Amino acid sequence: MVVLAASVVSKSGKVLVSRQFVDMTRIRIEGLLAAFPKLVGTGKQHTYVETENVRYVYQPIEALYLLLVTNKQSNILEDLETLRLLSKLVPEYCYSLDEEGIGKNAFELIFAFDEVICLGHKENVTVAQVKQYCEMESHEEKLHKLVLQSKINETKDVMKRKASEIEKSKIDKNRGDKGGFMSMGSGRIETSFSDMSISSSGSGFGSGSGFGLTTDVDSFSTKTKGRQPSSATAPPKGLGMQLGKSQKTNQFLESLKAEGELIVEDVQPKVGQSRVAAPPPTDPITLTAEEKLNVTLKRDGGMSNFDVQGTLSLQILNQEDGLIQVQIETGGNPGILFKTHPNMNKELFSNENILGLKDPNRPFPTGPAGDAAGVGLLKWRMQSADESMVPLTINCWPSVSGNETYVSIEYEASAMFDLRNVLISVPLPALREAPNVRQIDGEWRYDSRNSILEWSILLIDNSNRSGSMEFVVPPADSSVFFPISVRFSATSTYSDLKVVNIIPLRGGAPPKFSQRTNLITENYQVV
Template sequence: MVVLAASIISKSGKALVSRQFVDMSRIRIEGLLAAFPKLVGTDGKQHTFVETENVRYVYQSIEALYLLIVTNKQSNIVEDLGTLTLLAKLIPEYSPSLDEDGIVKFAFELIFAFDETISLGHKENVTVAQVKQYCEMESNEEKLHKQVMQSKINETKDVMKRKASEIDKSKLDKNRGDKGGIMSMSTTRTFSDLNISSSGIGFGSGSGFGISSTEVENFPSKSKGRPAAPANAPPKGLGMQLSKTQRASQLMQSLQAEGELILDDAPHTVSQSKSSLPPTDPITLAIEERLNIIIKRDGGVSNFDVQGTLSLHILNQEDGLIQFQIENKEIPGLSFKTHPNINKELFNNNHVIGLKDPNRPFPTGQNDVSLMKWRIHGMDESSVPLTVNCWPSVSGRETSVNIEYEASEMFDLQNVVISIPLPATREAPNVLQIDGEWRYNSRSSTLEWSILLIENTNRSGSMEFVLPPADPSAFFPINISFNAAKTFSDAKVVNVIPLKGGPPPKYAQRIQLVTDTYQVV
C-alpha cells in the first residue's frame, strides 16, 4: 500500500487539512483533491472508495466533512480502510469540534498526527495512544528548567513564611512589653499616692504619717511584662530550631541505620545537576536514545521501543552558520524525522542537517535545540541489551531466589541497577552470593543489585539470596536501569560544515543510551 496523500475536506470541496507522503507536485495533489467532490455520489449509491484511471479515493464522511486518503490502485483496499479508520479516530482526539473552524484551528496538530501514522506512504503499526505519546515532544532540558523554577518558587514561599512569622512574633512581643510597662506604672503610682496614718484612722495627704517620696522611689516596682533579653542571649526561637534540627538529625541517622539512602533537599540537588550541565565547547551536540522495553519472565518481549533525539547547543552566534554531516547504521525499522525548519530534501539526499534558509544561523543560548528525532521499531529479543532471569523456589521454611543477568556484546553498560521487589518485611534478605554489590531498601521493600560496569570481563553474573516463604510472583516486576556510551542506531556527527568558509569549527558530542522503562514482568 502506498498512500499518496491524506486530507480533510468540506462537502463543497474546500481542503482544510492536507498532507502528502510521496514526492508529488503541489499542483498534482490539488488537482486530485479538486476532482474528488465531482466523483462522490455520481451513481446515486453510497461507497467508501472511488477509483479513477490512476488513483483510488478512500473516504469517510464525518458530519459535514470528508476524511480522504488517496492511494495507488495497486494498494490493498483492506489496509486502506484500516488506515482510514485509524485517522478517523485521531481527529476527535485533537479537534473537539468537527466543523471547518475547529479543524482549521488544530490543523498543525492533525498534520503531526498524520505524520506519525503514515511514513513515506506506508502505514505505521501504531495505536491512537502511541500517536498521542509520540506527538508530545518531551524535553529533558524543559523538565529541568521547570524543576529549577519550582524550587525557586518553593524557596521564596519559605522565606515569605519565615518573614511573616518573625513579624507576627515581634508584634506580639511588642504588645506584651507595652502591657507590662503600663502595669508597672500603675503599681508605682498607687503606692506613691497612698498615705496611711499611723493610727490607722483615715487616709489623707495632710496627716504627715504617709510613705515618703524617698521610700516610694526605693520601693521595688517589678514589671509584669516580659523582661528585656540580655545582650548575649540567643535569638528568639533558636532553642526550638535547635531541637527540631536535632530530631531531624536523629531521624536521618535511624533511616541510614535501616539502609535508607539520604539525599539532600531537592532544590540543592537540582542546582547541582544544573551547574554540571552547561557545555563549555563552542558547539555541543547531544545524541540520546531512550529505551522502553518490557520482557516477559518466561521469554519473549512484549514491548521494544527505541526513541532517539539529536540536540544542539551553540555558545556564540558567529558559530551558528553551519551544517552537520550525519552517519548512522542502516538497520530495519529505523525512521528519522527532522525539525520543520530543517531542509528535509538536503537530509534525505545527503544526510546533512541544515536550515531551510542557509543565511539564517542556528539559535544560540542556554537551552538545547532539538534538530532531529528517530524511532526504531520491530526489534526482537535478540537485540535486548540486558536480560535478567529470576528463579524463586520455596523449600521448607525459606524461599531461595537465584537471579542471573546476561548482557549483549553490543554495549558496555554503566551504572546498572536491578531492583527486585520483595514481600513486605522489615528484615533484609540473607544474600549468599553476588557478583557486584547489593542494598536493601526497607521503605520500598526492594533489593537493589548494582554493577558499576558490565563489559567483556563480566557479560554474565548471578546473585543468590534466601528469605522466609513467599509467593514466587512477589518478586516481579523487576526494574532495570543503566546507561551506555553507544546507541542502537550508532548515529553520530562526523563533520561540521561552516557556511561562511574557513576551517571547520571545534565541536563536541555526547552520545548516550539510557532507560525510560525497562522491566521483567
C-alpha cells in the first residue's frame, strides 16, 4: 500500500486540507485533486474510483469528502481501514464539519494525518494514541511554565507589600487629625439631612407629594458616597467644610480597606453591581429615559418571560427653570402602556403628549448635579410573547465524549439594538483549573471562587451579530451549565421615547436640555 495524499475536499471541488506523503510535484497533486469531482458522479454506491494511474478512495462526511489518493497496486482493504481511521479523527479536531470548521483546524488535521500515515504507509495506531502524540506534552515545558508563574506571583507579592507600605504612610499622616476624624461621620449625616429639609421646603411640593420624598432619599444616598453638590443649589452654612472632611474620611477608609479592615464594609455603602453610575448632568435640564429588561429564555428554544419596564425622570439644576412642561414623542408601539405620576396632568398628556403638573404654578423640584436619580415623570411597561422582540438569544450545546465534555455556545443578536458591554456568565462544575477554551469570539475569564466562565464582548453591532465559544471540561451533566446569566446595555429603547421640546410657563426662550437613553438588563437568563 502506498498513499500518495490525504485530503478533505468539498463537494464543489474546493480543496480544504491536503497532505502529500511521497515525492511528487505540487502540480501533479493539484491535477489529481482537481480531477476527482469530475470522476465521482452521482448515484454510485461504491467509495472508490480508478483511473489509469491512481485510485481515489473516499468517504462522504456531510457536505465534504475525505479522500485518499493511492496507486493502483495498493491493497483496497488497507486503504479502507486507513480511511475509516482518518474519518474518526476529523470530528475529533473539527467540531463543525463545514468549510469554516475544517479551515480553522487545518494544521491540527495535517499533524494527525502525519501520525497515521508515514511515507505512504499506514502506522499501527489508534485514535487515542494519535491525540496523545499530537499533544506533545513536555515535562521540561511544564517545569518552565511553573518557574515563570512563580516569578510572576513573587513580583505580585512585592507589589502588594510596596502598596501596603504606601498606604500605611498615608494613614500615619492622617492620624495627626484625630479630632477632625471623630466629627466626620456626623458632619456628613448633618449635611445630608440639612439638604433634605431645604429640598422639601423649597421645591414647591408638599411633604406628601411623592416627588420631594424620592428626591430627598436619593440625595441622601448619593451624598453619603462623598459626592459634592454643585453651586446651583443653596447649601447651608458650613457645608463646604463638612464635605471637605467627608472626602478626607473616604480617603482614610480606603486606606483601611487596603489593609483588609472588615469595618470598612459596614461603614461604606455598596455601589450597585449591575451598572456604573451615570456621570452628573451638565445641562440645566436633563431627562433620562431608562428601560429595564427581564427575559427568561428556555435552553431548548422558546421564551417563557419577556417584560420591559421603563421610566422617564427629570433633573433640574436651577430653581428658576422649574416652571416648565415637557413635550415628548413615542414610537407608537400599541403594546406599551404608559402611566403618569399622580401629580401630572393626565388629560394634557393623553391629548397632547405633554407632561405638566396639575397645578401650573408649582415648579418641579430641583436637585444637585451629583444626584442623577431625578424626579420620575412617566412609567411604562411592555410584555410580549413574540420571540423576535428578544435582543439576544443564547444557544448552549453540551456533549460528553469519552472523559471530556465539549460545550459549544453561540449568541445571535437582533438588528434592533447595538449591545454594549455584553457579559455572558456560564456556571461550571467544580474544577481544579480553568476550562480549556478552544475558540471564542471575544474575551473570557474564569471565576474560580464561584466556578463561572464569563464571556465578554465589548460591542455587538452589524459586524458581529453572531458569535460562538467552545470549551472543554471534565465529564458533567448538561444541567450544570444552566442557568446562563446575561448582562448588557444599549443606547436605544423599545418605546423609542424622545423629548421634543421644553415649554417654559413664564414665557421666554426654552431652556437648554439634554436627553439620556439607556436600556439595561435587570434579570436576563437562559434556564
